[in-house]
């Protein structure tokens with residue numbers, strides 16, 4: 012048996028033409044990396060359906076719950092009427108909307124791990140913390156804008172319905188503007204927590220389950236603790252802390268708005284730092 | 296130029312890459328050959344700064360990959376797990392890579408054109424065939440017009456036309472003085488595309504040589520000779536040859552002598568020769584000979600998948 016080794020050589024292979032010269036500037040190109048993350052975010056459908064869900068749940072539940080309240084109003088006792096918080100009532104959709112924005116936060120990074128895209132991302136930008144920072148910045152900005160729109164929409168829709176019984180709040184009332192903005196901040200924060208968990212766990216299902224556990228299941232479990240632990244634990248969990256910032260009336264078992272916000276930001280910061288350290292150290 | 300020095304990677308008890316030292320030189324296509332599980336993909340991921348070596352170092356043009364800024368201008372790679380989100384279009388996939396490296400958008404369209412994906416550039420990648428995905432991966436590798444190219448099993452999934460296309464492309468790129476490292480577990484592919492070979496088995500270096508030398512060095516080089524006087528010919532050759540076998544059809548198979556030597560010995564003995572043919576070992580034979588002791592059976596024992604992919608991450 013004989014083998015020919017010399018290959019058929021073509022004189023004119025399709026060779027790439029000159030691209031840009033290698034940039035000579037030193038340092039990271041933050042704008043380029045941000046633009047890249049924005050392209051990634053906008054170019055998959057899950058971004059749009061999770062954002063639309065966030066808007067829909069906030070606005071939809073506000074309308075639903077407010078209408079329900081209005082129809083029940085005449086049967087309520089004096090105590091219920093006195094403690095009614097119309098702002099919080101119109102923002103209750105955030106318990107569900109947090110799941111949609113949280114899922115998006117997880118997907119922004121877990122999608123990259125499950126498809127293997129993360130390797131291409133880190134091949135393009137080996138400075139991994141920069142990739143994560145750009146992701147957090149781009150996702151955080153979009154999540155904030157959409158969450159605030161959702162939150163304000165929910166507030167105004169809810170108040171318009173509640174005004175039938177003249178129990179509506181006005182955006183100028185003390186604490187109301189902060190609470191409405193706060194609901195958007197809370198949603199953004201849950202999204203960022205999702206991003207951090209996604210980076211730590213790399214799997215979509217695992218990260219979503221952890222996030223839901225953290226904001227939905229833990230508070231319920233905490234309620235089952237013996238008193239006074241049930242209240243004290245629940246209010247310092249990420250959900251309790253973040254939601255404290257979205258309340259006009261401080262209930263006895265909640266942190267003050269600003270303490271809540273500080274603690275909530277603390278949770279996000281710790282998750283983010285852990286995520287950066289993990290992603291930077293581990294094999295991609 | 297890629298320089299690996301004592302490169303080692305352990306995944307728990309599995310030694311995927313074991314003390315590899317080699318250079319990949321510019322101007323030629325270097326084949327990176329080894330059976331499945333030999334450690335080719337792992338080595339490539341270490342070159343690209345994706346997996347950290349357990350020990351040893353690897354640099355591209357003298358620099359560890361993770362210290363490079365906008366490396367796509369310098370290094371292009373096609374990985375085993377192609378990493379394309381099924382919901383994202385080819386154009387957006389290339390665009391996000393381009394933007395991160397300050398590569399102009401026009402170059403994205405150029406790259407799409409080069410691999411023949413312009414018509415489907417805005418369609419979701421989930422609908423692409425294996426071959427189209429492969430072409431997209433190659434477009435990504437070429438995006439920054441890099442002078443170092445790494446391709447992990449690039450012909451997988453390509454049709455014959457595509458295989459010829461990529462072969463020609465890679466040879467052309469090497470001829471321009473670029474460094475091209477091409478992995479495969481298929482020897483035939485290497486014979487046609489590569490000039491040099493780095494052969495590994497079970498993570499260890501088996502050979503670092505040219506393709507020609509690789510075949511020459513293998514023990515499979517034999518001479519087939521026929522004569523009406525087989526017995527006398529045999530007697531003349533046996534003292535000089537390593538081995539002489541008689542085939543069923545009467546031909547003698549001589550090991551350890553080349554054609555001129557056989558001819559000279561036959562002439563000296565006055566034996567007529569009717570046929571004299573060099574039987575060159577194929578690259579396949581040479582490869583099998585070299586790697587038969589190092590074929591990786593560890594996957595069966597350790598429960599690890601044979602090839603590392605996204606699931607192993």
Ligand SMILES: Nc1ncnc2c1ncn2[C@@H]1O[C@H](COP(=O)(O)OP(=O)(O)O)[C@@H](O)[C@H]1O
Nearest residue numbers: 306311331332333334335336337599602603607
């Ligand atoms: N991430 C990983 N975790 C555990 N084992 C791995 C991982 N990646 C590769 N391996 C193991 O390392 C060995 C080499 O794999 P690989 O580099 O994919 O070989 P090749 O590309 O030559 O087929 C195999 O035994 C494989 O199972």
Ligand SMILES: [Mg+2]
Nearest residue numbers: 335336375602
């Ligand atoms: Mg492989």
